[in-house]
Amino acid sequence: MKWLVTFFETGVGKKLLMGFTGLFLILFLVVHLVGNLQLLKDDGGEAFNTYAHFMTTNPLIKVIAYGNYFFLLLHAFVGISLAIYNRKAKGKRNAVAFKNPRVTWASQNMALLGMLILAFLFMHMGDFWFKMKTGQLNVVDYGNGEVKDLFSAVSASFKELWIVIAYVIGQIVLAYHLWHGFQSAFQSLGVNHIKYTPFIKQFGKWYSILIPLGFAILPLYYYFFK
Amino acid sequence: MGLNLKLKVWRQKNNKDEGHFEDYQVKADEDMSFLEMLDVLNEELVHEKKEPVAFEHDCREGICGACSLVINGRPHGPNAATTTCQLHMRHFKDGQTIVIEPFRASTFPVIKDLVVDRSALDRIIQAGGFVSVNTGQAPDGNSIPIEKNRAEHSFESAACIGCGACVAACPNGSAALFTSAKIRHLGLLPQGKVEEGTRVANMVAQMNKEGFGMCSNIGACEAECPKEITLQNIAYMKRAYIKATFSGE
Numbered sequence: 001m002k003w004l005v006t007f008f009e010t011g012v013g014k015k016l017l018m019g020f021t022g023l024f025l026i027l028f029l030v031v032h033l034v035g036n037l038q039l040l041k042d043d044g045g046e047a048f049n050t051y052a053h054f055m056t057t058n059p060l061i062k063v064i065a066y067g068n069y070f071f072l073l074l075h076a077f078v079g080i081s082l083a084i085y086n087r088k089a090k091g092k093r094n095a096v097a098f099k100n101p102r103v104t105w106a107s108q109n110m111a112l113l114g115m116l117i118l119a120f121l122f123m124h125m126g127d128f129w130f131k132m133k134t135g136q137l138n139v140v141d142y143g144n145g146e147v148k149d150l151f152s153a154v155s156a157s158f159k160e161l162w163i164v165i166a167y168v169i170g171q172i173v174l175a176y177h178l179w180h181g182f183q184s185a186f187q188s189l190g191v192n193h194i195k196y197t198p199f200i201k202q203f204g205k206w207y208s209i210l211i212p213l214g215f216a217i218l219p220l221y222y223y224f225f226k
Numbered sequence: 227m228g229l230n231l232k233l234k235v236w237r238q239k240n241n242k243d244e245g246h247f248e249d250y251q252v253k254a255d256e257d258m259s260f261l262e263m264l265d266v267l268n269e270e271l272v273h274e275k276k277e278p279v280a281f282e283h284d285c286r287e288g289i290c291g292a293c294s295l296v297i298n299g300r301p302h303g304p305n306a307a308t309t310t311c312q313l314h315m316r317h318f319k320d321g322q323t324i325v326i327e328p329f330r331a332s333t334f335p336v337i338k339d340l341v342v343d344r345s346a347l348d349r350i351i352q353a354g355g356f357v358s359v360n361t362g363q364a365p366d367g368n369s370i371p372i373e374k375n376r377a378e379h380s381f382e383s384a385a386c387i388g389c390g391a392c393v394a395a396c397p398n399g400s401a402a403l404f405t406s407a408k409i410r411h412l413g414l415l416p417q418g419k420v421e422e423g424t425r426v427a428n429m430v431a432q433m434n435k436e437g438f439g440m441c442s443n444i445g446a447c448e449a450e451c452p453k454e455i456t457l458q459n460i461a462y463m464k465r466a467y468i469k470a471t472f473s474g475e
Contacts, residue, residue, distance in 0.1 A: 007471045010430050011402065011440030012464050082440055086398035089439030091332030095247070096325045098299030100395075102449040108397055110442065184443040190468060192461030 014078055019188030021075040022181055026207070028068055033214045040221065045151025046142050053147035056132060076118055083111030106180040113177040120170035127157055158222030167219040171212035178208030229254045229315060232323040233267065235279055238336050245336065247325075256316040260303060261286060261293060263315055264326075280339040288312040288452070291387030294394070295340055296327040301391035301450045309389065309452040329394035333401070333436050344390045346436040347404060351388075353432035354425035355408040357417050376414050383411035385453040392447035392455070398439030403447040405433050406463035407455045413466060423470040430467050 007013040035055065038047040055061050106113065131137055131153055139146040157163050182204030186192070191200070231252050238245030252270070254263040261283050268278035284292035293310040297303035303313045318324065326340065334342040384407075392403035409426050412418030418425075441460055448457050 003471060006431070010434050010467070011400065012430060012467045013471075014440060015442070016464075016468065082442065086400070086439040086442065089332055089437055090330070090397060090399035092330055094296050094299055094327045094330050096296070096299035096327070100300075100446060100449040103444055103446045107442070107444040180443070187443045187457060187461055188464070190461045190465035192458045194458075 011082075014082055015188040017078050018075060018082070019185040021071040021078075022185040022188075024068070024071045025075060026178070026182065026185070029211050033211055036215065036218055039151075039154065039218050045140075045149065045155070048151045048154070049140060049147050049149055050142060050144070052132065052150045056148075072121075076114060079111060079114050104180055106176040107184070110177065110180060113173055116173045117170070117177055120166070120173065123166060124170070127163070128153060155222055155226060158219040158226075161223070164219040164223045168216050171216040174215075175208050175212040178211070179205065182207055229256065229318060229320045229322075231263070231318065232321070234323065234325045235267075235340070236327045237279070237339055238328075240338060241335050254315045254318075256314070258315045259286065259311055260295070260297070260313040260315065261311050280337075280341045282341050283311060286311040289387060291389035294329045294342065294344075294389060294391070296329060296394060298325050301329060301394040302389070302452050307452055307454050309387070312452075329390055331390075331393045331396075331399035331438070333399060333438050334390065334393060342390075344388075346438070347388055347390055347393075347401065349436065350401065350405055350429050350432045351408060354421075354428035355412070357412060358421060359417065361417070370416055372415060380411055380414035383407045383414070383455065383459055386411070386451075386455050387453055389452065391450050391452060393438065395446040395450035396439060396441075397444060397446060398442055400439040400441045400447070401433050401436070402438075402441035402460045402463065403451065403455055403457075405429050406459035409466060410459045410462040413462070422466055423474040426463060426466040427470050427474070430463070 008017070035051050036048075038051050041047045055065075128150065132148060132150055135148075137148040137150060137153060140149045141147070158167075183197075183201045186197070186200050191197070231254055233250040233252055234247045235250060236245060237248045250267055252263060252267045254266060258266070261281070264279060264281055271278045282292045282294055284290045286293075288309040288311060291309075293302075295302070295310045297310065297313070302308060302310045303317075305313055305317060328334075328336050328340045328342045329344075333346045334344055336342050386404060386407035388404060388408075390401075390404065393399055393401050396403075409422070409429060412425065413422045443457070443460075445457055448455065
């Protein structure tokens with residue numbers, strides 16, 4: 001197994017981990033957004049609460065959720081350790097810093113953006129996930145047994161201005177992270193081809209705008225229109 | 227005409243020295259190359275009985291990879307696809323201040339002034355950047371059939387002169403572009419394909435051992451490379467290394 005250890009000691013191995021975990025998290029964001037869009041349904045939270053109940057009780061989803069936590073932590077851990085290693089490898093920098101227009105700002109600040117996302121996640125999960133898991137929520141019944149009323153907690157939070165601002169900022173940070181991260185994940189897996197890469201890059205740009213925008217609309221909608 | 231230029235040049239006695247910038251005035255001609263402008267400066271310094279500025283150069287025609295320098299923050303200066311020796315003074319304005327620094331990376335320790343030790347790149351080549359079969363005499367042209375596109379791509383990678391501008395441009399100090407260009411150059415050809423697995427394993431291991439940073443797909447290397455080596459090379463290296471690790475014996 002020494003060969004596998006050697007592999008993950010190299011940049012190729014570490015970035016393969018970053019790429020795979022990153023793509024998993026990218027898929028997770030889609031599923032998470034599709035579910036959350038039920039907040040836009042004007043039914044007093046029935047659809048959202050039923051969905052939240054399903055997501056926290058279905059055994060298959062539970063397994064995927066634990067995988068998700070693990071991949072997220074792995075992504076963060078490897079990413080931060082890479083940033084520290086690379087800073088040391090560069091050593092002293094040039095006095096004149098030139099910014100090449102072909103190089104994106106996001107690509108050079110992925111660790112910073114990532115740590116901000118992590119901070120946002122602590123806030124986000126402390127607010128909803130923690131309440132959902134520790135039973136601080138009321139229960140409601142829509143005719144199929146009791147479910148936790150996460151909807152009331154969410155709609156109450158989204159009435160607080162600072163929370164709404166934090167969510168919007170969190171999504172802007174996420175957009176920048178994805179702007180580099182989406183196409184970079186493919187390069188890390190060795191996928192760079194004249195036929196596919198232009199499409200991947202274009203798709204990645206749309207993805208990195210539309211997904212965070214979709215998330216950001218929810219607190220804004222609740223703050224201004226509910 | 228001629229240009230009056232203000233230079234801020236990095237001076238450093240040796241690897242132990244802290245180093246500092248020194249200001250110089252130099253009169254240059256538009257037709258001079260950047261290195262010829264430095265030659266003029268050095269002649270003046272020698273005339274004044276001062277220590278000339280140490281910088282590396284050899285072929286002065288853009289193919290040997292000896293010249294380096296970070297000029298106003300850019301490895302090999304402001305022009306795309308140009309080495310320092312092929313950079314001409316007509317691209318600078320009269321009265322302009324030019325800041326000249328060495329290539330920076332922890333793996334490129336400064337030897338003196340603008341000269342850095344790039345032997346880490348040589349050791350990466352020694353680890354596997356060769357074909358170890360006896361090639362005998364020069365074969366007849368086209369005696370080994372190679373597809374046109376393949377030959378072209380291999381040649382693009384072979385254009386790498388090993389100057390280390392990619393390492394200098396990279397905020398991580400990574401040598402992935404250099405190493406991958408050598409791997410792809412040989413790997414695309416039938417003579418080099420045979421040993422690709424061991425080659426990529428050994429060269430990547432050596433790159434790691436030297437302490438080069440890890441590529442995070444920023445693309446500053448590709449943007450500054452005087453030979454326009456692309457990130458496709460790095461993706462090729464990744465595929466070859468992953469294949470060698472998981473399917474090699």
